[in-house]
Amino acid sequence: MKKSGFFMVILPCMFFILCSFIGKNPEHFLKKQGFVFIPENAADTKSDAGFYILETEVSNSYYKVFLADLKKQGRTLEYADAAVDSAKWQEVLPNYEPYTNQYFQGEIYDDYPVVNITFKGAMLYCKWLTEVYHNEGYNITIMLPDSIQWKSAAKGGNDENIYSWEGDANINNKGFYKCNAKKQEDCNYVTAPIYSFHKNNYGIYNTCGNVAEMLNQEGLHKGGSWNSQLEMVKIDSRDEYAGISGGSPFIGFRPVAIINR
Numbered sequence: 001m002k003k004s005g006f007f008m009v010i011l012p013c014m015f016f017i018l019c020s021f022i023g024k025n026p027e028h029f030l031k032k033q034g035f036v037f038i039p040e041n042a043a044d045t046k047s048d049a050g051f052y053i054l055e056t057e058v059s060n061s062y063y064k065v066f067l068a069d070l071k072k073q074g075r076t077l078e079y080a081d082a083a084v085d086s087a088k089w090q091e092v093l094p095n096y097e098p099y100t101n102q103y104f105q106g107e108i109y110d111d112y113p114v115v116n117i118t119f120k121g122a123m124l125y126c127k128w129l130t131e132v133y134h135n136e137g138y139n140i141t142i143m144l145p146d147s148i149q150w151k152s153a154a155k156g157g158n159d160e161n162i163y164s165w166e167g168d169a170n171i172n173n174k175g176f177y178k179c180n181a182k183k184q185e186d187c188n189y190v191t192a193p194i195y196s197f198h199k200n201n202y203g204i205y206n207t208c209g210n211v212a213e214m215l216n217q218e219g220l221h222k223g224g225s226w227n228s229q230l231e232m233v234k235i236d237s238r239d240e241y242a243g244i245s246g247g248s249p250f251i252g253f254r255p256v257a258i259i260n261r
Contacts, residue, residue, distance in 0.1 A: 026138050026259045035257050036202050038153050052257040053145065053153045056194035056205050057213065058125065060103070061110035063117070066125050069132075082121035084114065085247040092227070092249050099190070099249075111193045113211045116247035119218045126255050139260040144216040149256055154207035154223065154235045156200030162234050164200040164207045170230050172198070179209035180226045181233045191226050191249075208233040211252035212241050219243045225250035 027037070035052035063084070070079040089099040103109050104116070122144060129142040145153070155161045162168060163179070170178050178198035180189050192210055199205045207213070209228065212221040221241050224233030227250055232240050241251055 024137050026140055029133075029136075029138055030140065030257055030259070036153075036204055038149070038202065051149060052259075053149070053204065054254050054256075055199075055203055057113035057211055057252045057254045058122075059111055059194050060114050063114040063125065064104075064110075066128055069128065070124075078124050082117065082124045084121075085116045088116040088247050089249055093190070103191075111195070112191050113194055113206075113252040115191065115211055115249050115252050117252075118247055119214060119245040121247075122214050122253040125253075129255065141258045141260060142255050143258070144214055144253060145256045146216050147220070147222065150207070150213065150215060150222045150254075151235055153202060153204055153256075154200065156202045156204070158201065161200075162236070164204070164235070165198050179233060180206065181209040181224060181228050181230050182226070189226060207254075208235065212239075212250055214251060214253040218245045221251060 030052045031037075034055050036055045037052050038050050040050040067079060067082060067084075070082065084104045086100050086104050089096070089103060093099050103112070104114065126142040126144060130140065133140045133142070154164050156164055158166065163170075165178055170181060172178055177183075180192045180197055192206075194210075195205055197206060197209070200207065207223050209224055210226055211223075212225045212228075213223050214221055219242060221239050221244075222235070224237060224240065228240060231237065241248065244251060
C-alpha cells in the first residue's frame with residue numbers, strides 16, 4: 001500500500017476512535033444525567049476521585065421509566081418488589097384521596113419525589129440504572145449513598161453547616177422558606193417538586209426536608225421529611241424513620257454514582 005493510501009485508511013479510523021472516546025466521557029455523561037460531583041477532599045470516601053450524587057431526589061417520572069422497563073423485560077418478580085404502594089397515603093392523609101389516586105399515577109406529579117417504595121425497590125432501581133449505563137458503554141455503578149457520602153453532599157463544601165445552607169433559619173431575607181419541613185402554622189406543603197426550595201453550594205436540592213432519603217443500610221435515612229420539625233431535618237439529626245424499610249409517604253431516595261476506573 002502506498003504511504004498516501006495508508007494514511008487515507010488510518011486517519012479516518014483514528015478519528016472515529018477518538019470521537020468514540022470523547023463521546024464516552026463518563027464525567028460529561030453523568031452531568032448530563034443530573035449528577036453533581038462531590039470532590040474527594042469533601043469526604044472520607046473510598047473513591048480516589050470522589051463521587052457523584054443526583055442533584056435531586058428520584059422523581060415519579062424517573063421511577064415510572066424504571067418500572068415500565070422491568071415490565072417490558074418480563075422481570076415480574078423485580079417489578080412486584082419495586083411497585084409503589086400508593087395506599088400508604090391513606091395512613092397519613094386519610095381524607096385526601098388525590099394523593100392516593102394521583103400522586104404516582106398522574107402526570108401532574110411527575111416532578112415530585114417518588115415515595116411509598118421499599119428499600120428493596122430503591123436498590124433494584126440502582127441495579128437497573130447501572131445496567132442501563134453499562135449498556136450505553138459507561139462503566140459506572142449506581143448505589144444508595146452511605147452516611148458519609150450523603151453528609152458530605154448535603155453540607156455543600158462547608159463542614160460547619162448544620163443544614164444544607166449557611167445559618168440556622170429556614171426563612172431567607174425575602175421571607176421564603178429554604179426547605180420543605182413542617183411549619184409552625186397548621187399548613188404543610190406535603191411533598192414539593194424535586195427542584196423546589198434552596199439548593200446548596202454543590203447545586204443539590206432538598207437534602208434537608210421534602211422526603212427523608214434512604215442510605216445503603218436497610219432502615220436508615222437522612223434529612224427528614226415534609227412532616228418533620230425543622231430540628232429533625234438538620235444534617236446530623238437522628239433518624240426519626242429508623243427501622244422503616246417498607247413504603248412510606250415520608251421516604252424517598254437519591255443515588256450516588258461511582259466511575260469505575
